[in-house]
Amino acid sequence: MSLNRILTIVLRQLYLIRGSFSRVFPLFAWIGVDMILWGFLTRYLNSVASSGFNFVPALLGAVLLWDFFARIMQGVTIAFFEDVWSRNFLNIFATPLLISEYVSGLVLTSVLTSLLGLLIMLVLATTLFNLSFFAYGFMIFPFLLVLFLFGISLGIFGSALVLRLGPASEWFIWPIPAIISPFVGVLYPISTLPDWMQAVSRILPPTYVFEGLRAIITGKSVPLISLALAAALSFIYIFLAYLLFVRIYHSALKSGLIARYSAESVS
Amino acid sequence: MPILSVSGLKKVYDDIIAVDGISFDVASHEIVGLLGPNGAGKTTTIDMILGVLKPDAGTISIDGLDIFSHRSEAISRTNFSAVYTPLPGNLTVAQNLRIFGRLYSVSNLSERIEDLLVRFDLVKFRDKKCGVLSSGEQTRVSLAKSMLNSPNLLLLDEPTASLDPATARDVRLKIREFAEECKGGVLWTSHNMYEVEDVCNRVLFLSHGKILLEGNPKTLPAEYGKKTLEELFIAVAREPLSLEEN
Numbered sequence: 001m002s003l004n005r006i007l008t009i010v011l012r013q014l015y016l017i018r019g020s021f022s023r024v025f026p027l028f029a030w031i032g033v034d035m036i037l038w039g040f041l042t043r044y045l046n047s048v049a050s051s052g053f054n055f056v057p058a059l060l061g062a063v064l065l066w067d068f069f070a071r072i073m074q075g076v077t078i079a080f081f082e083d084v085w086s087r088n089f090l091n092i093f094a095t096p097l098l099i100s101e102y103v104s105g106l107v108l109t110s111v112l113t114s115l116l117g118l119l120i121m122l123v124l125a126t127t128l129f130n131l132s133f134f135a136y137g138f139m140i141f142p143f144l145l146v147l148f149l150f151g152i153s154l155g156i157f158g159s160a161l162v163l164r165l166g167p168a169s170e171w172f173i174w175p176i177p178a179i180i181s182p183f184v185g186v187l188y189p190i191s192t193l194p195d196w197m198q199a200v201s202r203i204l205p206p207t208y209v210f211e212g213l214r215a216i217i218t219g220k221s222v223p224l225i226s227l228a229l230a231a232a233l234s235f236i237y238i239f240l241a242y243l244l245f246v247r248i249y250h251s252a253l254k255s256g257l258i259a260r261y262s263a264e265s266v267s
Numbered sequence: 268m269p270i271l272s273v274s275g276l277k278k279v280y281d282d283i284i285a286v287d288g289i290s291f292d293v294a295s296h297e298i299v300g301l302l303g304p305n306g307a308g309k310t311t312t313i314d315m316i317l318g319v320l321k322p323d324a325g326t327i328s329i330d331g332l333d334i335f336s337h338r339s340e341a342i343s344r345t346n347f348s349a350v351y352t353p354l355p356g357n358l359t360v361a362q363n364l365r366i367f368g369r370l371y372s373v374s375n376l377s378e379r380i381e382d383l384l385v386r387f388d389l390v391k392f393r394d395k396k397c398g399v400l401s402s403g404e405q406t407r408v409s410l411a412k413s414m415l416n417s418p419n420l421l422l423l424d425e426p427t428a429s430l431d432p433a434t435a436r437d438v439r440l441k442i443r444e445f446a447e448e449c450k451g452g453v454l455w456t457s458h459n460m461y462e463v464e465d466v467c468n469r470v471l472f473l474s475h476g477k478i479l480l481e482g483n484p485k486t487l488p489a490e491y492g493k494k495t496l497e498e499l500f501i502a503v504a505r506e507p508l509s510l511e512e513n
Binding site for chain 2: 002004005007008011012015016019020082085086087088089090091092093094095096097098250253254256258259
């Protein structure tokens with residue numbers, strides 16, 4: 001693997017972001033919208049709830065962590081979509097770039113753009129709504145790690161899907177976080193869900209993060225074994241998503257899809 | 268040792284045989300024209316040499332390196348320009364050249380980019396996004412990119428198709444210079460028979476995925492009773508069987 005070629009994929013994305021307001025704007029726009037919506041909602045709930053329960057870390061914190069996860073996933077897929085939108089597959093895959101270097105470059109790109117998003121989130125949450133991620137103690141780090149790893153796995157999976165199904169299928173990818181969110185209990189304990197949904201929840205790593213987050217807020221301890229399980233599941237999903245991407249890439253090399261990638265050729 | 272060695276190359280899509288067991292070499296300093304009607308298998312052959320299409324049978328080696336078992340090393344010695352594959356329109360000319368130069372691990376990249384910007388008359392477009400350039404200007408950017416790594420094997424798929432005659436002549440001159448001055452060999456597809464006759468040392472006529480004829484473009488037409496290369500091309504396209512019998 002060549003670090004130089006991996007960094008080149010990152011550099012390409014930085015060139016694109018630097019030269020385009022429409023690419024910079026989404027890095028913080030939706031985070032800002034969610035902050036304002038959920039921030040004021042939690043402030044309102046705090047004012048009407050008689051229990052004295054603080055909704056800020058429970059709801060606003062959960063929404064921010066979920067936004068972080070979505071940004072990680074989209075960081076990978078958007079970097080991949082740039083090659084789809086500019087019909088760049090033939091150019092880029094006819095270079096010495098290895099598929100492992102390409103995927104690593106997408107992941108590294110996502111890390112950088114997501115960290116920027118996380119920073120903006122923290123500034124807004126702290127200054128506007130007095131939420132500090134350190135309200136969760138040091139557990140915030142394993143929480144972020146699990147969400148980061150699972151976001152990467154879904155980003156690679158989504159990219160593999162679009163590589164296989166064609167550019168038009170990108171619309172399957174955008175709603176993935178929204179489809180997953182009811183199962184992982186972003187806003188409510190998974191005990192609220194019917195049994196079959198709880199069964200799905202248990203194989204989704206973010207479930208353990210949001211259950212842990214609520215445990216901390218209610219003064220309970222977070223079972224470290226559950227976070228270890230979540231991290232292990234995430235690594236397995238990354239591995240499986242990468243295998244799927246490589247398999248689809250090799251299948252595309254055989255079918256001629258890489259050389260003629262367009263909506264017309266694959267749909 | 269040839270720069271490019273292709274042996275028994277075959278590609279089948281469903282029931283259609285796109286390339287049917289072809290073998291050929293390209294030597295150092297040699298410009299080889301890959302000719303044939305639409306659908307003859309030219310682009311399929313180039314895609315396989317570029318490593319973006321896996322053959323069903325056969326081998327391809329560049330400088331003795333098999334492109335599938337030594338992909339990175341083999342592909343780093345080649346480069347290409349194709350009229351149907353412009354560089355990303357959302358990056359500037361200089362950014363595209365930098366990105367692709369880094370992917371090919373070009374040393375002294377900044378100097379190399381400046382040299383190519385001058386050579387292909389692209390200095391004034393350096394900071395323009397490729398997408399806003401005319402098709403001829405985009406072709407020149409693509410050609411500049413194809414020479415970034417001074418490849419041992421240059422693959423050109425209709426490189427002058429969108430150029431005006433004067434620019435096309437300049438481009439032909441540059442590619443000839445490349446073949447004479449560098450170690451490289453060139454595999455070139457074109458439908459412009461005047462250009463092929465002017466530039467190529469040797470031509471391969473493809474028809475239905477097979478190499479039908481091979482030889483010097485200046486003498487080949489007479490060998491088959493034709494006055495010009497264009498007449499021979501038309502015969503290959505319309506009556507390939509009559510040529511096979513010769």
